[in-house]
Structures are given as structure tokens and as C-alpha cells.
Amino acid sequence: MKSKKNQKRLTAKTIVHIVSGSIAAYKAGDVVTKLREAGARVLCILTPSARHFVTPLVLRALSGERVYDDFFSVDSEHSVIHTELAQSADLILVSPASADFMAHLAAGFAGDLASCTVLAATVPVVVVPAMNDQMLNHPATARNLKILRGFGYHWVPPVVGHLVCGKEAVGHIASDDAIVAAVSNLLGA
């Protein structure tokens, strides 16, 4: 049974959920489902790499919304997708956040729809890293995380758990509940 506190806390909130190219992307659908259960509207953006780990069809079905993965689509109802998505968001959730995508954000790159939308946004950004422990502990990733936190971005730290390389170490994505709680807290829900 769903707990009362999980119900409808995010009514009338729009979350732009960016999914990047980590193995943990396959779990993004569960986060989308929990955010919707809490009442949120969830608009998913997939980075080009994320399509290898979760399909637009899955996120389309679970979010009940169009999934955005094409920056230069002429079929879109939006004329300038990144600014319109940025303006419609109450919060941007990057979950999972790959090392590569965090490097893009830290450097301010805007070469794809996801990073361009983050750059165009003025709302809270929550980053949820998921990666191999050595990638996580590399000075470049640590530096990038520090830069993102310096931008005022929030993060939900990875936990110790099973990694795709076979070991049990830090780098496993935080639980769905921890991610949804972080979003709810930031939106005052």
C-alpha cells in the first residue's frame, strides 16, 4: 500500500527529468512512476547515450507525456524546445547523472537538448550521480561535482551497492525514495 505521505505532494508541479547514459537509466521509469504517484507532471529528456539504456517508448508510456530526445525536430509543437522546457519546469532532475553529462554541465556545454535545457533554466537542479566507484572518485569527477554544487545545484549522493563491473562499492544510484524525497523537499511539498 502507498504511504499517505507519498501521495499527491507534487500536484501541479512539473519536473523535467533528464536521463543520461548510465546503466542506472533502466531504473528511470520507476522514478517517473513515483513522481507521478506524488502528483507531478514529468517531462523526460533523453541524452543520445541514454537511448542505449532505456527506450523513449518506456518513458513515454510511464510518464504519459511526449519524450524529448531530438534537439532539432521540426515536428515538435515547440518552436524552441530547450527554452520552453526550461520555462515549464518547477525543477530539473538529472537522474541518473553520468560522469560525462556532469562534465558537460560543469563546463557549460550546450551541444545537446539536455545540457542546453539546464543552461536555460533558473529553477532548482538536482543531480543524481551513478557510476563506477573509480569514475566517481576520480579527481575530474570530484571537481565537476564541486563545480555543480558551486552553481547551487543539489545532489543525491550515490550509495554503496552492486556496480555493473561486478563489485560492491560506492557509485550505485540512490534509492527512488531518496530521489523523490529530495525533489519533494526542494519544492516544499
Ligand SMILES: Cc1cc2nc3c(=O)[nH]c(=O)nc-3n(C[C@H](O)[C@H](O)[C@H](O)COP(=O)(O)O)c2cc1C
Ligand atoms: C554498459 C555500460 C554502462 C555504463 N554505465 C555508466 C554509468 O553507470 N555511469 C557513467 O557515468 N557512465 C557509464 N557508461 C559510460 C557512458 O555511457 C558514456 O560515458 C556516455 O558517453 C555518457 O553519455 P551521456 O553524456 O549521454 O551521459 C556506461 C557505458 C556502458 C557501455
